[in-house]
Amino acid sequence: MKIGHHLKRAREKKRLSQQEVAELLGISQKTLSNVESNKSQPSVTQLALLGEIYEMNVLKLLEDNGINLNTIE
Template sequence: MQVGNQIKKYRDQLHLSQEQLAEKIYVTRQTISNWETNKSYPDIHSLVLLSQIFNVSIDQLVKGDLEMMKYQIEKEEVNKFNKNAVIYGALLLIAVLSLVPLWTYLQAAGIFIWILIYGVAIYYAFQLEKQKKKYDIHTYKEILAFTEGKTLDEIQKNQEIGKRHYQTFLLVVGVGVASFFITYMIAYLLQI
């Protein structure tokens, strides 16, 4: 946290001790010490008083922290996207590989288990699609940049937007072929 360093810097500039500053903003010396060592964070009332005493804006006091919080939120979103992608990929692979064995050994109960696995995979697919819409990422290059916590510059983004229609068409064709194959396998297994 940067606010602790900022408080210490401005306090030193005004030649105030921790105790003197504490008296001015109605807290204990230990509270000032905790802020400066980043053990705790000042509440909004204290931030207002600090900004008045130091004659700086609240933004100047917490700017580094706001950037760090923004970075942390973005990092959490990237991690969430990556986690959902791994879970979806694993479930989809399990669904594809388990269809025949489940049918062979468990028949109707096996198909029910397979439908559950496939249903959970579809749930994670929807979660990924919501995140893709939220962050306007659709093409492979956009998704790859997002998972690495990077962004594309404006020219690259426009190039990727131009590719979206073709990639959507290929995706639809791929899903259609996969659906046909799965339907054919289910029909074949039900006839055995």
């Protein structure tokens, strides 16, 4: 399952419209639609804000989609 699909499900679970979330992110509804349909990817900043809005662990979401952000030790 792609990141956009997870983000859409999380938005719907919170009963928020694309327009409401887009306004919180400072982007257009069309841009959010493109993210949710996997036509484009959210920026790191947008992803962090989405995590806060949806109360979800975005690092886990990325990891589940094969993107690992390991820290350098």
